[in-house]
Amino acid sequence: MEMTSIGFIGTGVMGRSMALNLLKAGHELHIYTRTKQKAAPLLAEGATWHDSIAELAPAVDVMITIVGYPSDVEAVYLSESGIINNAKPGSLLIDMTTSKPSLAEEITRTAQARGLIALDAPVSGGDIGARNGTLSIMVGGDSEGFERALPLFEIIGDKIIHQGPAGAGQHTKMCNQIAIASTMLGVTEAIAYARKAGLNPTRVLDSITTGAAGSWSLTNLAPRMIKGDFAPGFYVKHFIKDMLIALDTAEEMGLETPGLQLAHSLYQDLAEAGDEDSGTQALIKLFS
């Protein structure tokens, strides 16, 4: 395998594991973080620190980002001191944040105009998938970019699908979040009903989990609801961010999504009640 010099921005729970897997696979890793101490574990493994994005971008052939909100993506890519203004000609730019499809399209257009190639490549699979290199990577962008990125994607994921042109990766991730949103509502109402009816909810799960009512959420999150374990696998606040992107995008496309709308508004209530840093299974709290 050819060694690639990779710039990595965004060393949160997901990004840190992904960057570490790239480093361990023998690639040269360059990083910039707003808070330098967050970079310490990667620096200890041999990553190179840079003082700014403007300094980091020209030093590498591939930039990978996984930051927080679309506004962060916009700043990192499109600002004066951002990636696109400072990257080496011919660089490959891969945004793995879950972000707006329309922003992915704008980044791709702007990048192309400067002789750069951009991909949108959000992931699913959570912190465990990031650690084990088993993420699902949903990729939007042109085929040349996809082929170039593939050897790197194969280090951090195990289900890597080129979904279409710029934005298609983000759109696919939105489908994922839309499916989860109403499914979580169904799982939550089922557990709330079981309790209210005086059933043993765990025994109910024994009856219903493997049949037509089955879902990843019913298997993995309903037991946590029952135990009252609200530790975040996936944060309420991040889920709300994703649902809002999906809602806005659906509206722009003229698609009604009443289930998503309902789930979003209930999760908003949950966040306002103080649970924005809980896991998404905390939705059960609204029903008790």
Added chain:
Amino acid sequence: MEMTSIGFIGTGVMGRSMALNLLKAGHELHIYTRTKQKAAPLLAEGATWHDSIAELAPAVDVMITIVGYPSDVEAVYLSESGIINNAKPGSLLIDMTTSKPSLAEEITRTAQARGLIALDAPVSGGDIGARNGTLSIMVGGDSEGFERALPLFEIIGDKIIHQGPAGAGQHTKMCNQIAIASTMLGVTEAIAYARKAGLNPTRVLDSITTGAAGSWSLTNLAPRMIKGDFAPGFYVKHFIKDMLIALDTAEEMGLETPGLQLAHSLYQDLAEAGDEDSGTQALIKLFS
């Protein structure tokens, strides 16, 4: 195994297969159907025909019913010429219709007063589960009844769980339907979004089916939505019936179920548009 004389009422798609499995296991089967020709396949296999419920009930030790609506259950059990008024003392009565928990409680009380034992034991697993004897059976009623019924349940199901007292089987089935209701909404909106965004929905499924968005519905029904195959696995009209029971029961218990309410109202729209005899995956039609 001891041979039991079983009366069976309700030889629709599910009931016919369940009755046939009991017959093949060596039990004596007595049947009554409103339309005699529907009984022909079972009569050909050795079942005994009776002209009325009042004639059938005293001829057997166990009555099994799987009919359509709660009103049918009520008529079959509680009317003058129904099961409870005509059954042999000590008979075991098992209603496997998906019906109202409160009606199951009433049947149990009325049966007890006449020295009969009643169970509510709705199933999931569909026509294939009924044919293969692999249904999930959710049982409500006392332990004595459950123990007596167990050898028969083991012929028609493979996940048999005593959920609690009278009504608990029906309540558990309601949990199943509540989880399905919103999950179907999430799956449908995800596919609708994929189409509207110009993605290839089948390729989207490749990315999202095995992760946190995964569900039985996404795996089994989304591909049918994509193909436009609306043949009924589970009928829209039956799903509406079940959701209405769940809604009424939740309301009686003082539980709000906004996801279920939304799903019910959308399925109502679908039925009114002429799709009551389609499979539940036809929900996608509302989104195109």
